[in-house]
Amino acid sequence: MSGGQRVTRFPEIPEPLLNVRSAPGRNRRMIPAPFDASVVEGLPEAGGPPSLPDVSEVDTVRHFTRLSRLNYGIDHGMYPLGSCTMKYNPKIAEEIAARLARIHPADAPAMGQVLKCLKTLEQMLQEICGMDACSLWPAAGAHGELTGMMVIRKAFDIRGEKRRTVLIPDTAHGTNPASCTIAGFVTKNIPSGPEGYLEASALGQHLNEDVAALMITNPNTLGIFEREIRAIADLLHANGSYLYMDGANLNAVMGVARPGDMGVDCMHVNLHKTFGTPHGGGGPGSGPVLVKKELARFLPAPFIVRDESGGFVLRARPSEESIGMVHSCLGNVSVCIKALTYILSLGPSGLREAATVACLNALYLKSRLKDLFDLPYATPTLHEFVLSDARQKGRGVTTMDMAKALMDFGFHPPTVYFPLVVAGALMIEPTETEPLEELDRFIAAMEEIAETSREDPEKLHESPRAAPISRVDEVWAARNLILTWSDERIQPGEKGI
């Protein structure tokens, strides 16, 4: 590699842990003191100040600013994590959502406007997905999935049916089986067809009176549209089962095709993927769940309803048929408001354009990369596609090596080793917000990696070399399990370990 570009410059590696900077009396912060706290009766006190580092404001700012420079974000450059839809997060949405900061959810007069906006978002998501009802409370995609599966479970419980099996194609996300288990189901993996999509004709053998639902992701994690989904839905419905859709990849079909029209009964969407809200280094996300009319009464409490005067209020207590609450309050409200801002900013034509360009960008990358890397499925794809390391592996270069090498070119790597149906998978989703130059730069990086793997494969094992640190020893971390700075195995001093 001809010296990969630096992601950013790193003045100090490692940045010492915050407690290393601590010294008594450093923190000089002035705390608001409206009350006389010299005598506070009836408080079983700890007897001393809590266990925290004592550092100055400047220490705090420098420490976390330095840490931030060790990160890679979407404003740095392309972040092609497949099935994660890392698109640009509009700044206006942050600004609008910040206006919620000082509103307490029990401040009923102020909440009227918030609930009105949330109701509007519910209606927009119903329109985009072709579904009849929506609950915004799940705080993340997996939470939405769990909520959706509980809704399905409740529908059977109410009818007195004891169906327990959920079918999950082998291309599914790991959260799918985990969510099903908590909702009290037993999962059964079913293979997708040779073309990378589930074939209706192959489904029949798995259907019986114990099957509660099939969980499908459409387009699936290979980026392939499940073209037989309508027939699959019909088979399930004839069997008395439901079709659940994981909406992780909704960005590919937004404004073009609606899950509700495909026969989907219940689904979740990821506002932090499709609707441009930031992922925050692992949340907060938001995973609204949407259902057809038949399942609406089982959605989690509370419900946003109109009162006598036409304003919006919460019906707080769970109705008897609701699965109950899934969040202590209203889910990730400010994330919902960001998504609302995003949808209003783009409008109907913009949403469809986003889906179209997301597919165009992915297909552009695929056209340029498919001759250099193994493309395990020739079936047409939409917003993402999966390559493998089959051509490089012979020279000892793995998907992991290529992912780490991409960091040296200033990119976040794609999703790796997923889906499991492809050995050594590299799952690439550029999203619609990547400029052509960035796509071309990514292609050039991949071309160089392919060339290096032919000519100097050893070099790739050493990557990343331009990232803040070299490869991290995950085995050491798992064997030693040092999870806090109080662990006695951490030696004092700047070096940490």
Add this chain to the structure above:
Amino acid sequence: MSYVSHNGAELRKILETIGIASPDEVFASIPEALRYGSPLAVGGPEDEESLRRDLAFHPSRVTFTGGGIHRHYIPAVVDAIASRQEFSTAYTPYQPEISQGTLQAAFEYQSMMAGLTGMEISNASMYDGATALAEAALMALRGKGIERIAVTRSTQPTYRSVLATYLAHTGQDGIREIPFDPKTGRVDLRALEESVSPDTALFVQSPNYFGVIEPMEQIAEIASHKAGFWGVVITEALSLGVLTPPGAFGPDVVLGEAQSFGNPANAGGPLLGFLCTRKEHARRMPGRVAGLSKDSEGRQAFCLTLSTREQHIRREKATSNICTNQGLCALRAAVYLSAMGPRGLREAALQCAAGARYLMGLLGDRGIRPIFSGPVFNEFVIPMDEGKRAGLEKNGIVPGIPITGWYPEIGRAVLTTVTEMNTQEECRCLADNV
């Protein structure tokens, strides 16, 4: 507004490279019958100034609301750091080499939460306090011999509701509710003793939903001898600034809501669930965890660890289905705790407690006494009818959260909360208008 940056020439280059004539051909693999013919009826597109005009929100003038979501002073550095795109726009740190900022901050958050609660370890965050309780219950049920869950009735009602939702399908025989003493608002210790057994996991909130601080020593005495597993629930994390760390009483888990640490009320969310436990339970703990490691050159580095508990590896046998959680909220908490420091956190907590006592005094002068006599931190329950409450709200004063719906046995009442964000003048304003 569109965030797509291709112009006409660039679009043509892309189409030519792919080998299609028009953009819509990318959808050729979607059957015609499944296409949506009409434009989506969603409103927009709008320019930024119109969005600013249309999406405005205004809090009431004076509020005394808490109940698990609290308005506290947030140092300016918290927003400044949390709005850095390197933190806010990054994904879950699957690639540690370019995610050290997120990972080290998570490790520091874990360290501070473990220190504050007096526990050995912490996870990197949960969705909120209610799901943290539900996950802790599932964690307990995975342990040997635990078959039922008991929880105090004075634990936040929405938490108990979420707990019931999560446990509906575990096959265990319902959740046992332990009553409170109607005079003090504290747990009924005799009922507690009768309700727990070695096959029970017990959860107690303190300060409880009524703001009353529970007699932790007596509870611990019973729980550590009789319960198979027990946990302390905290919904006002700022109480950790002054009260004895719950870990001192020897529970298996301390969990709850840490929104008070640098996260605004946000009309209800995002919140910040936390879960701290002992090392012996590390492999049963739900959620992501950052661990210390080193890179290939021996430098300090961090990565996600204990991943084999998680859904992407263990799938249906995972300890939880949690994936994305509340990373940025945990970062805010870490920056907040760093900015406040030991003295600042204690002072803010004492202000809350002092403010509650100040308002109680003013109300007492006017003949309004708290319903419960137990010692409180910064919240208390007072009698108030609906008409009075609605009248106050019309005048921009929100006196608290009506709780009668959850606790019909205590009559018309509100849960009133005071924090360092309230002023003496606001307290007088409420007292004069009640």
Add this chain to the structure above:
Amino acid sequence: MEIPKELYYTQDHEWGSVEDGMMRVGITDYAQHELGDIVFVEFPEVGTVIAKGDPIGTVESVKAVSEVYAPVDGEIVEINEALADTPELVNQDCYGSAWMVVLKISDPSQVDTLMDAQAYRAYVEAEAK
């Protein structure tokens, strides 16, 4: 790939050595290699009675979890405590110091149903294809 001659093998890649009605059980060289660096092992308590094919342990690497299954019916009479602190022994010495449990065999005839080294080698080679 090391496959000692004197041991018995299962299709799930456990090995067993028999002495005085007891079977010492571990995982094979092939299994430890497939799993990668082992970071954690866990066993049921001594005294647990198990049937052939039941899990008698869990082995974790950073990216995979695998159960260890009982080659025969029996009672767990001993577990290898050393592996709790030094799981890496499984990678270094899987047939020696990284044995996992000792079973008291309830039905000696089951031992004959296990593969010998030659059969196991053929089995692994077929699986690798």
